[in-house]
Amino acid sequence: MNAIALGLGPLEAQFWHVAFLMTRVGAALVAAPIFGATGVPALVRVAAAGALAIFTALWLPVPDVTLSFTLAGFVAILGEVLIGLALGFVLQLAFAAPLVAAELIGGGMGLSMAQSASPDGQGQRSVFGNFLTIALTLIFFGTGGHLVWLRLVLESYSSFPPGAAWLGADRYLAIAQFGATTFGAGLAIALPITVILLLVQLATGILSRSAPALNLFALGLPLGVLAGIGGMIVAAPLMFADLGDLSRLALETAGGLIVR
Template identity: 50%
Template sequence: MIQLDFGFGALEAEFWRLLFVMTRIGAALVAAPLFGIAGVPPQVRVIGAGALAVLVCAWTPVMAPPVLFSVAGMMAVMGEILVGLALGFALQLSFAAPILAAELVGGSMGMSLATAVDPGSGAQSPALGQYFAVVLSLVFLAHGAHLQWFALIVESYRALPPGQTWLGAERFALIAGFAARMFAVAVTIALPACLILLVVQIVTGVLGRSAPSLNLFSLGLPAGVLGGIAALLVGAPVLTDVVVRLSADAIAQVAELLAP
């Protein structure tokens, strides 16, 4: 076994306890959609993980393994990382639904080439998806859902204490179910706009067949863009309601993951 002892006694034991608690919190922050984006400096995530770890150490009797730098200690750390990533990934799935809906709407509008850099992943994503993601982020923060997520992270130390962090087949099946919900919500967001765009495309197709002299490409693209903008304006109240429900469902998914 490998054990580091710098001779500081109880102070050193509290330091290793704090560092052990920060492992789960730091993994959750890295996997979360708002706190794990590339624009957030790593120092901010470390400070946030340390602040939450202080609260966890004060409110829960969680203890670090007696010998942290050993096989058992490393396995405990890996379990903490697994739980933290699961808590962040369950939240990430909800935030992926608007991006997927934007792929459907943008393709129907003919705006597939209008892309922007996603600050969360650093990859190219539809510009319309950035709009949906910003709306969801604002609603999520305005409703205080991030504070509820922090509370669930603290509660996870009671539901899944160190040493009992293997999620099991049931919880992994729940995460797969969350992915299925993500696709259903994405279809709900994109359905009104896609229906209107389908009507626009049918109309432009009929016009192109009835008047062959019309240039279908020069007529269809502007009509699709205008129809898509009109569909987004008409569906704005529906989008707001869906995003509010999606923000609540994101927290409910994390809570469901911690349920016994």
């Protein structure tokens, strides 16, 4: 037989049906920046994917598709994984924008070497990268973005039933365009701070030319750090508004992927 059979009858059929549904949900959770962080135990992610798959099988009119050892079965699983990765990758791109902004701000302040442990277990990041990532995470959860994203993952079963989960070229183009948008958002977040730092560096250069006895390095670094921190405090409302718009745009892009 090509189908996986353990001899348990209808219970076995339901089990493999849920297991097949878990492929899309599990791929989405793994690709998402929050749910798929290394700090989240694998058992928790598997349990969450299983629970969502059970709810999907019970609540949504999903066709009864089971795993099989046929070529069509493997192709169907690949399609499920691709659409799940696409939905999670959109969030991954959104959460990359604060890191771009943090590198620009830290480099302008002369603190690009200041690293700290990432709270999501992703290794070492700049201190500003951790700050902006935590801010975006709080905004994303505070506005209910995680619930909207999970709803989009479940609604994708209606637009792309199991076994027919293949995205068109226009969907991949939308993901690429959103990636370009996220880099632009990172530049927009860092722009007010970099302008302030540029003015401070110009002022420091003028002082060093007018008074050569002044130590440029001893004067420029403290002024750059103070100006950068002060600029972040002043521009915090604008930065948080940009992060909120980025979170909303990520959800809109994810929703556009599952629209027929």
